[in-house]
Amino acid sequence: MVPEQPHVQEVTKGKGAPQGAAPPGKQGSGAKLLPHQIMGLSYYMERLYPGDKVRRFLEIFAAVLQHSNYAQLVDTYARVGAKCANCATSCQIYLATKDPKDIPCYRTNLLLEIYRRHFTFRGVLQSKLTGTVYLTEERIRELAESVYHCTGCRRCSFECPMGMDHGLITHLSRYILAEMDITPKALVVATREQLEGKSGNTSAIPVPALLDTLEFLQDDIKDEKGIDVSFPIDQEGREFVFFPAVSDYLLEAETLKGIAVTFHAAGETDRWTIGTGYFDGINYGLFYSDWCAERIIQKEIGETMRLKGKKILIGECGHASRSAKLFVPTFGGGKDALPVMNIMEVTVDMLRRGKLKLNPDVIKERVTYHDPCNIARTGWIVDQPREILRSFCKNYVDMEPKGAKNYCCGGGGGTVSIDEIRSYRTKVTGKVKADQIRATGAHYVVAPCANCKKQLREVCEDNGLADVEVVGLHDLIYKAIVL
Amino acid sequence: MESFLTFCRGPLLLLAFSVFFLGAARQVALTFVELGRAYRRAGDQAVNLKFIFKRSLGWIIPVNGLRGTRWVYTAASVVFHAGMLLVPLFLAGHIELIRKGVGLAWPSLGPGAADALTLATMAALLALFVLRVASRASRFLSTFQDWFLLALCMAAFLTGYGVAHPLANPLPFTFVYIVHLLSAELLLVLVPFSKLGHVILFPLTRASWEMGWHFVPGAGDRIRIALGKEGEPV
Numbered sequence: 150m151v152p153e154q155p156h157v158q159e160v161t162k163g164k165g166a167p168q169g170a171a172p173p174g175k176q177g178s179g180a181k182l183l184p185h186q187i188m189g190l191s192y193y194m195e196r197l198y199p200g201d202k203v204r205r206f207l208e209i210f211a212a213v214l215q216h217s218n219y220a221q222l223v224d225t226y227a228r229v230g231a232k233c234a235n236c237a238t239s240c241q242i243y244l245a246t247k248d249p250k251d252i253p254c255y256r257t258n259l260l261l262e263i264y265r266r267h268f269t270f271r272g273v274l275q276s277k278l279t280g281t282v283y284l285t286e287e288r289i290r291e292l293a294e295s296v297y298h299c300t301g302c303r304r305c306s307f308e309c310p311m312g313m314d315h316g317l318i319t320h321l322s323r324y325i326l327a328e329m330d331i332t333p334k335a336l337v338v339a340t341r342e343q344l345e346g347k348s349g350n351t352s353a354i355p356v357p358a359l360l361d362t363l364e365f366l367q368d369d370i371k372d373e374k375g376i377d378v379s380f381p382i383d384q385e386g387r388e389f390v391f392f393p394a395v396s397d398y399l400l401e402a403e404t405l406k407g408i409a410v411t412f413h414a415a416g417e418t419d420r421w422t423i424g425t426g427y428f429d430g431i432n433y434g435l436f437y438s439d440w441c442a443e444r445i446i447q448k449e450i451g452e453t454m455r456l457k458g459k460k461i462l463i464g465e466c467g468h469a470s471r472s473a474k475l476f477v478p479t480f481g482g483g484k485d486a487l488p489v490m491n492i493m494e495v496t497v498d499m500l501r502r503g504k505l506k507l508n509p510d511v512i513k514e515r516v517t518y519h520d521p522c523n524i525a526r527t528g529w530i531v532d533q534p535r536e537i538l539r540s541f542c543k544n545y546v547d548m549e550p551k552g553a554k555n556y557c558c559g560g561g562g563g564t565v566s567i568d569e570i571r572s573y574r575t576k577v578t579g580k581v582k583a584d585q586i587r588a589t590g591a592h593y594v595v596a597p598c599a600n601c602k603k604q605l606r607e608v609c610e611d612n613g614l615a616d617v618e619v620v621g622l623h624d625l626i627y628k629a630i631v632l
Numbered sequence: 633m634e635s636f637l638t639f640c641r642g643p644l645l646l647l648a649f650s651v652f653f654l655g656a657a658r659q660v661a662l663t664f665v666e667l668g669r670a671y672r673r674a675g676d677q678a679v680n681l682k683f684i685f686k687r688s689l690g691w692i693i694p695v696n697g698l699r700g701t702r703w704v705y706t707a708a709s710v711v712f713h714a715g716m717l718l719v720p721l722f723l724a725g726h727i728e729l730i731r732k733g734v735g736l737a738w739p740s741l742g743p744g745a746a747d748a749l750t751l752a753t754m755a756a757l758l759a760l761f762v763l764r765v766a767s768r769a770s771r772f773l774s775t776f777q778d779w780f781l782l783a784l785c786m787a788a789f790l791t792g793y794g795v796a797h798p799l800a801n802p803l804p805f806t807f808v809y810i811v812h813l814l815s816a817e818l819l820l821v822l823v824p825f826s827k828l829g830h831v832i833l834f835p836l837t838r839a840s841w842e843m844g845w846h847f848v849p850g851a852g853d854r855i856r857i858a859l860g861k862e863g864e865p866v
Contacts, residue, residue, distance in 0.1 A: 212858040217851040218673060221666035222844035225837055228659070228829035232778050233709075237769035238701050249772035258773075271825075310691045310709075311830055312837035317844050328859065341866040440852025441866065478676035479847045486676070 198329040203284050207267055209328045214268065217439065219321050226318065227261045227269070229311045230254065236305035236315065241556050241581045242298060250291075251298055253305040253315035259292045260322045293331045296322045300578055301436065301562030302522040307554060319562070323437040335566035336433045340441050343429060349448070350395045350429035359428065362398050370406055376632055378413040380405075383456065384422035389490070390453040391423050392430035392473070393464025394599035401599065404465050407623025407630075411496055414630055415504035421462060427452035430469030431599075432476070435523075436563035446476040453487055460488045462495065465621045467521030467598035468561075474529070491524060493597060493622060497533040500540060506631035507541035514592035516542040516625070519582070519605065520555035521598035528553045534597060534622050541629050548585045556581050558596065560604030574604060575611035583612035597622045633806050640813040641729070648817035655824025656832045663836050667843055674846035684838040708759035715753025716785065719746065720816070725796065747796070754789050757782065777826055784822075788815040 198205050214220040236253040237243050243251040250256075266272035266283035276282060296319045303316035326332065339351035348355050354362075363380040370378045381387065397405055412418045427448045434442025453461050461477060463470040470491045478486040499505050518538060524530040531552040538545050550556065559579025564570065575583075582605065586594055594609075596602050596619055605619040671677065690696060697706035720726060724740040731737040741749070761782050764770045791812035794801040801808055823831050830837070856862055 209855075209859060212855045216854040216858065217848050218670040218843060218846055221663070221670050222840050224666065225663060225833055225840040229827060229833050229837055231827055231830060232770065232773040232775070233705070234767055234770035234773055235702060235705070237767075243769070247768075249769060252769050252773060254773055307696075311834070312687060312691075312841050314841045314844065317841065328855070328861075337866065344866050438852070439847055440856060443847075443849065443852050475845065476847070478678065480675055480849050483676045484678060 196330050202286050202289060202329065203282065205329050206263075206284060206289055206325065209325050210263065210268070213321070213325055213328075222317065223261065223264050223321070226257070226311075226313050227265050230258065230261065230313065231311055233310060235308040235310065239304050239308045241302075241304070241559070242300070242578050245577045245580050250295065253299070254309075254313070256295045256299060257313060257315045257318040259288070259295055260318055260325075263288070263292075289326075289331075292322055293326050296326070297333065297562075297564065299562060300522075300557045300559065300564055302557035303526050304522070304554065304557065306526075320436075324439055327438045328440075332437050333563065333567050335568070336437055336563050339431070339566065340433045340438075340445075343431070343448075344441065344444055349427060351431045351433070352395045352399055352429075354395060354398055356425045359398060359423075359425065363423070366402055366406055366409070369402065370410060374410065374632060376413070378406075378409050379418065380409055381418060381422040383425050384419075386457045387420060387422040388459050389421040389462035389495070390456050390458035390460075391421050391462045391464065391492075392428060392449055392452075392469065394431050394466035394469055395429035396431070396599055397464060397466075398428075401465070401602065401621060401624075403624040403627055404621035405623075407621065407625075407627035408464065408492055410627055410630055410632070411499065411505065411623060414506070414632055415499040415502075417499070417504070422456060422458065424452040424456050424458075426455055430463050430466050430473070432469060432472035433563055433566075435468050435472040435475075442472060442476055443480045446473070446480045449473060450477060450481045450487060458487075460490055463489065463491050465492060465597040465599065465623065467523035467600060469599075470530070471523035491530055493530055493533045493537070496623070496626070497537055500537055505626075507626065507629045508631050509541045509543055509629075511629040512542045512593070512625055513544070515544040515546060515590055516593040516595060517546050517548055517586070517589040517591035518551075519548065519558060519586075519594055519596040519601055520552055521596065521601050522555065522557050522561055523598070525555055526553055534595070537622065537626070538595060542625070546589050546591060548589055556585060558582055558598075558601040558604040559608060560600060565600050565604045571607060572611070575608045579604060579608035580612070583608050583614060586614060586617060587612075592616065592618060593625065594619045595622050595625065596620075633810075637806055637810055637813075640810055640817070644817055645813065646733075648820040652820040652823055655821075659824055659829060659832050660836075663833060663840070667836070667839055670843040670846060673848045674843065675849040676846055679846070680842055684842055687838045687841075688835055704759070705763050708756040708763065711752050712756035712760060712785075715749050715756065715789075719749050719753060719789070719792070722746075723792075723796075743796075747793075750789055750793050750796075754786065754793070757786050757789065761786075781819075781822070781826065781828065784815055784819055788812060788819060791815065 214223065232254060234252065234254065240251065240253050263284055266276065272283070299319045301316050301319055303314065306314045306316060309315070323332070342348060342353050343351045346353060360382070363382065367378060367380065370376065393405065412421055430449070432442055432445045434440070434445050449461055461473055463473050473489045477489050478484070481487060496505070516538060518534055520531060548555070557578070559582055560574050564574060564578070586609065594605055594617055596605050602619050602621065609615070609617045609619060671679070694706050694710055697703065700706065718741070722739070722741045723746055724743070727737055727740050764774060764778070764782070791808050794803065794808040795805070795812050798805050819828070822828050856864070
């Protein structure tokens with residue numbers, strides 16, 4: 150896995166892309182931040198396909214069109230794009246950079262034009278007549294940079310009169326690029342550990358360490374709440390097998406304690422279990438590779454079957470929830486597949502059944518809620534968390550816009566994992582979020598998503614919002630629950 | 633000149649309609665075949681029809697668009713599309729031409745309504761042009777066909793108005809008539825071969841979107857086998 154420096158150099162030297170000129174993190178806060186200066190392909194690639202890259206790209210595109218369901222999509226989209234620029238009005242990245250290359254339609258068209266010129270009769274004829282090849286390494290480089298500028302939030306999908314889902318084209322572009330090893334290192338390294346590593350999860354947590362953590366959390370709860378609450382481990386026949394973003398076990402103790410205490414308070418601890426065979430909800434396949442997505446989903450399904458669980462329960466994590474909701478039926482047997490639920494659906498159900506008592510006098514500060522794109526964009530989980538929060542937070546305010554049309558935290562689509570582009574994430578893609586948070590004047594920003602939490606903490610830090618506390622939904626429940 | 637006009641009104645018009653209908657039929661057929669194939673291969677065959685209809689109707693009934701930041705664009709776009717559909721289909725002169733040709737006829741717009749709609753459509757076209765020039769994003773995205781098709785629609789409507797009002801028209805009648813016929817015929821022919829394809833595919837693009845998210849189990853492995861990457865690590 151030694152990075153092949155010459156090839157990286159070859160691809161990164163492009164027009165108007167002064168990579169290395171401005172190292173990330175050294176940008177002054179007053180400096181005008183152009184994404185092209187912050188990002189460069191060298192951050193992304195671990196190795197690069199050594200042969201003819203143009204030929205390889207087209208081979209991969211052809212194989213993908215043949216074996217997947219993208220062909221009909223690309224073909225339809227290639228015919229209808231009207232270039233109306235409606236999407237530009239909704240894209241927070243374009244609104245921040247004002248660089249027309251960040252318009253969703255432009256990004257989508259990078260791939261569609263390759264399709265038109267290499268996979269349609271007219272395009273092939275044009276090439277033959279003019280004796281030119283449309284696709285070049287420069288165009289591959291532009292596509293690669295472009296699709297990782299996008300956070301895949303799919304907000305623009307509301308704005309296209311032609312019904313183009315730019316997020317899906319970004320996903321497809323990333324998949325094709327991934328097959329020629331152009332993917333952010335952070336995503337590949339984590340996914341490799343999850344699928345082929347010894348620990349089998351993205352944070353490389355061995356089972357003994359997991360058990361230690363859970364024991365530590367139980368002691369913590371005992372100290373803080375004075376009760377014995379257990380995290381059920383490897384219990385067979387439970388309703389839910391629980392998969393949080395595995396990083397929660399390292400970083401989000403409060404969220405996990407909140408979930409355990411919620412089940413305990415409702416007297417329903419026997420409904421859930423954590424499996425030691427596999428306990429990671431993260432699925433970066435949703436961001437860059439269908440092949441990885443399928444294999445990761447099979448691990449979730451496999452562990453749930455091993456424990457004879459009835460449902461897959463995903464913790465506070467946006468992309469983990471969406472990938473399971475989307476891919477478990479896809480790769481796990483259609484209508485016979487295991488049902489997938491998000492933890493907030495379970496908690497709101499307990500609340501409605503009167504099983505939870507939340508003290509309305511505990512959280513006095515102003516609270517606002519950030520909708521993670523992956524669970525809110527389709528309207529799946531928008532009202533449930535608000536119902537929970539309104540039930541015990543007296544000073545709750547909403548951001549605007551919210552729900553299905555929220556703004557992304559700025560670290561979606563896996564970009565939050567790339568530490569080198571922090572200034573891009575917090576000053577460019579996350580800027581509008583910082584403004585939204587500031588406008589609410591809230592102390593607590595509830596973001597029930599591991600990805601959003603990390604990103605929003607950095608956004609607040611870099612945008613002068615030091616007093617804001619970014620928390621999970623169950624963090625607040627943990628504070629306010631009456632036992 | 634007169635014989636060329638007869639040619640444009642006769643064989644050329646027939647040719648344009650043939651290309652339009654055959655091209656449209658081909659696109660619809662191919663899209664349905666592709667959608668069907670995608671459906672059969674999909675791992676999850678639950679298709680969200682509600683989503684498809686809701687999102688398609690949302691753009692036909694542009695309530696949200698008119699409330700949004702680009703409401704002028706939406707309004708101009710709605711007027712333009714309404715005129716583009718209604719005027720060619722329900723103009724008395726057009727219906728007469730078709731009745732003579734194939735014997736079919738249907739109720740027509742009154743001359744006042746037709747004129748008003750034509751003028752409104754031209755105003756909307758002008759607005760769309762101005763907005764495309766004025767918006768930095770639109771200007772950057774626009775290619776030759778985006779400008780050309782706007783001009784072509786304008787030409788068809790302007791000359792159409794000239795044909796309907798020969799007294800207000802300073803240019804030779806036959807010339808204007810020929811330009812009207814040629815521009816309209818070119819528009820018809822271009823429908824299957826340009827972004828005007830949305831005339832036919834509009835109701836199907838959301839279905840394509842929905843099926844696009846219905847992945848094929850095992851496709852990832854098959855793609856890697858096809859690429860000779862079988863058994864390679866992540």
